[in-house]
Amino acid sequence: TTPLTFREAPEYLTDEKKTPFDAVAKYNNFYEFGTGKGDPAKYAHEMSVDPWSVEVDGECARPGRYALEDLLKPHDYEERIYRLRCVEAWSMVIPWVGVPLATVLSRLEPNSRAKYVYFETLHDPKQMRGQRSLFSTIDWPYREGLRMDEAMNELSFLAIGLYGETLPNQNGAPIRLVVPWKYGFKSIKSIVRIRFLEEQPKTTWELLAPSEYGFYANVNPEVDHPRWSQKRERRLPSGVLRPNWMETRMFNGYKEQVAHLYKGMDLAKFY
Amino acid sequence: MAKVIVFCVALMPLIWLVTDVVLGRIGPDPGQEITERLGIAAFQLLLVTLLITPLKKMTGWPGWLRHRRMLGLFAFFYAVLHVLAFLQLILGWGDLWATFTRRPYIALGAVAFLLMIPLALTSTKAMMKRMGRRWKPVHRLIYLSAIFAWLHFLWQARSDVTEMVVYGLLLLALLFIRAYWFGVSSLVPLRKSRA
Numbered sequence: 001t002t003p004l005t006f007r008e009a010p011e012y013l014t015d016e017k018k019t020p021f022d023a024v025a026k027y028n029n030f031y032e033f034g035t036g037k038g039d040p041a042k043y044a045h046e047m048s049v050d051p052w053s054v055e056v057d058g059e060c061a062r063p064g065r066y067a068l069e070d071l072l073k074p075h076d077y078e079e080r081i082y083r084l085r086c087v088e089a090w091s092m093v094i095p096w097v098g099v100p101l102a103t104v105l106s107r108l109e110p111n112s113r114a115k116y117v118y119f120e121t122l123h124d125p126k127q128m129r130g131q132r133s134l135f136s137t138i139d140w141p142y143r144e145g146l147r148m149d150e151a152m153n154e155l156s157f158l159a160i161g162l163y164g165e166t167l168p169n170q171n172g173a174p175i176r177l178v179v180p181w182k183y184g185f186k187s188i189k190s191i192v193r194i195r196f197l198e199e200q201p202k203t204t205w206e207l208l209a210p211s212e213y214g215f216y217a218n219v220n221p222e223v224d225h226p227r228w229s230q231k232r233e234r235r236l237p238s239g240v241l242r243p244n245w246m247e248t249r250m251f252n253g254y255k256e257q258v259a260h261l262y263k264g265m266d267l268a269k270f271y
Numbered sequence: 272m273a274k275v276i277v278f279c280v281a282l283m284p285l286i287w288l289v290t291d292v293v294l295g296r297i298g299p300d301p302g303q304e305i306t307e308r309l310g311i312a313a314f315q316l317l318l319v320t321l322l323i324t325p326l327k328k329m330t331g332w333p334g335w336l337r338h339r340r341m342l343g344l345f346a347f348f349y350a351v352l353h354v355l356a357f358l359q360l361i362l363g364w365g366d367l368w369a370t371f372t373r374r375p376y377i378a379l380g381a382v383a384f385l386l387m388i389p390l391a392l393t394s395t396k397a398m399m400k401r402m403g404r405r406w407k408p409v410h411r412l413i414y415l416s417a418i419f420a421w422l423h424f425l426w427q428a429r430s431d432v433t434e435m436v437v438y439g440l441l442l443l444a445l446l447f448i449r450a451y452w453f454g455v456s457s458l459v460p461l462r463k464s465r466a
Contacts, residue, residue: 023299035431037298090300135433208430227374227427229366237299240292243360 001165004077006097012080019092023237025168029086030189031138032121032128033170039130040170047127047190049174058118058196061109068174072160076103079164080157085219085252087183091233096178097161102152105194110148114196118145119177119188137208144188145201145215146179147261155180155257158191181251181258183217214271218262219252223271277338281345284312285352302360309356310380313349314420314438320346321417321445328452340394343413347391350384376426383419386412404463411460417442 030040033047052068076099085091105117123141125131131140150156157178160167167173172189179186185205195201205213212226221231230248238244251258262270288308291297297304320342327335358364371378390410392398399406421442425435449457456462 019299027299031430035429037300037304090303130431133431133433135436136431138430227376229369234300234302238302240297240301240305241360243302243363245363 001161001168003165004097004161005074006077006079006161006164009078009080012078012082014081014083014093016081016083016093018081018095019236021163024092024094024162025171027236028170029088029184030130030170030172031136032130032140032142032190034130034133041168043129044169044173046129047122047124047169047173049169049190052174052192054175054191055193056108056195057193059111059114059198060196061111062107071104071107072099072158072175076100077160082155082157082178082180083252084178084180084184084187085233085248087185087213087217087225087230089228089230089233089248090236090238091246091248091252092236094162095164096157096159097164098157098159098175098178100154101156101158101177102154104158105151108194108196110196113198115148116145116197116200117148117151118143118193118195118197118201119191120193120195121188122190122192138204139207141192142188143201143204143207144177144186145197145203146186147200149261150179150258153258153261155254181219181254183219185213186217216262216267216270218258218267218271219248220250220267220271221248222250223268273334274338274341277341281316281342284308284315284349302356306353306356306361309349309353310424313346313353314417314424316342316346316349317413317417317420318438318441318445321413321442325445325448343394344391347387350387354384376423379419379426380423383416383423386416386419390416408459408461408463411458414446414458415460 026041027037028040029037030044033040033043054066054068054071055064056066057063077097078099079095079097081093081095083091083093110117121142122128123131125140130136146156157180159172159176159178160174162168162171167176169190172187172191175191176189177187177191186203200215203213203215205217206215219230224230232245233248235244235246249255288297288305292301292305320339323335323339323342327333362370371381390412393402393406393409402409421435421439424438425432428435446458
């Protein structure tokens with residue numbers, strides 16, 4: 001990782017204790033490199049992230065293949081500290097460096113038919129050993145998506161770094177999504193495709209287990225995962241003898257910024 | 272001497288775990304890690320216990336049997352620690368009823384554990400004598416326990432089942448070899464076989 005230059009975004013700071021870099025970089029879900037929490041840190045160096053390009057297509061005026069440095073403008077870089085709530089009931093507080101997703105998407109000029117934006121992670125079994133696994137039930141590449149108004153929300157962020165340096169590969173280098181009011185699996189890593197769509201795309205976890213994971217995946221303590229409760233979360237690092245439990249908040253505590261997006265929707269149905 | 276070695280080897284998963292905790296190598300979510308590792312250790316020892324009879328039959332050396340009880344009790348020991356860790360470190364002793372009724376994989380794990388209790392209690396030489404011909408069919412409950420434990424793990428896999436496929440094949444081999452040598456009825460718990 002290399003140091004980045006950026007400005008702080010004071011409106012997105014928090015006085016919560018940050019999760020130490022070591023925990024953020026060594027405890028990951030990135031099934032492209034294995035399903036163990038330590039696997040990504042062990043094997044993600046097998047992925048090459050330079051050069052990197054992102055394919056843009058679908059309902060927009062500026063489709064094409066963009067080199068990463070043409071998609072991003074360094075003067076946009078800012079630091080934001082966000083809570084990250086995993087669907088597995090643990091959470092972290094992470095200082096990201098990146099650009100608002102809306103800034104990048106606007107430059108690509110989505111047209112009026114663009115109702116959703118869809119993302120894909122790199123699919124390259126040569127570099128990603130998890131994709132070589134015979135008994136993986138994931139249909140690669142990893143896919144995610146947002147409704148257009150969610151994507152344009154001020155909180156939606158494209159991160160290229162954390163703790164002031166470029167992203168470690170296991171955290172989704174060189175560019176990843178961060179949507180802090182949704183469960184972590186929505187924040188897709190190592191993005192190689194951005195596509196504007198008229199219809200709602202199918203996403204990886206939704207395809208795999210539709211009764212457990214929905215398209216929206218908003219953090220919601222009232223709607224349990226079928227296999228565990230979502231009322232509480234373990235803030236990492238957690239204690240050895242006593243877990244660092246805390247109550248999970250609606251929209252992961254970002255209600256003020258995002259609740260209006262879901263007015264009138266039954267969030268138990270659209271989970 | 273052999274007993275001491277078996278004892279020490281069976282204790283290794285716990286020693287590793289404690290070492291990792293003490294040295295701070297357990298990672299940022301110790302409760303989860305500790306619970307998982309204790310559970311896997313219990314299951315692995317269950318499989319090792321099931322290996323004793325085939326080893327005896329294949330090598331013709333009855334000495335293997337002397338270690339079966341200790342291995343089985345170690346499996347039970349890790350299972351007890353696993354259950355306690357789950358209750359204390361994952362659940363925090365809350366939500367108990369909903370956890371065991373609404374989450375089938377936890378219910379399966381609970382059944383696997385409960386089945387081990389009578390086996391641990393009747394594992395002594397004295398109990399073997401007292402139960403006589405009933406001892407063997409009762410102790411075939413270990414097959415059910417191992418199958419339930421395997422399902423308990425498989426159900427939790429979120430996407431990649433490679434590890435559980437390997438364990439499943441091992442378990443299947445251990446059961447199949449018995450069916451092949453002693454007949455399918457030798458696998459049925461609580462029923463006396465003719466052989």
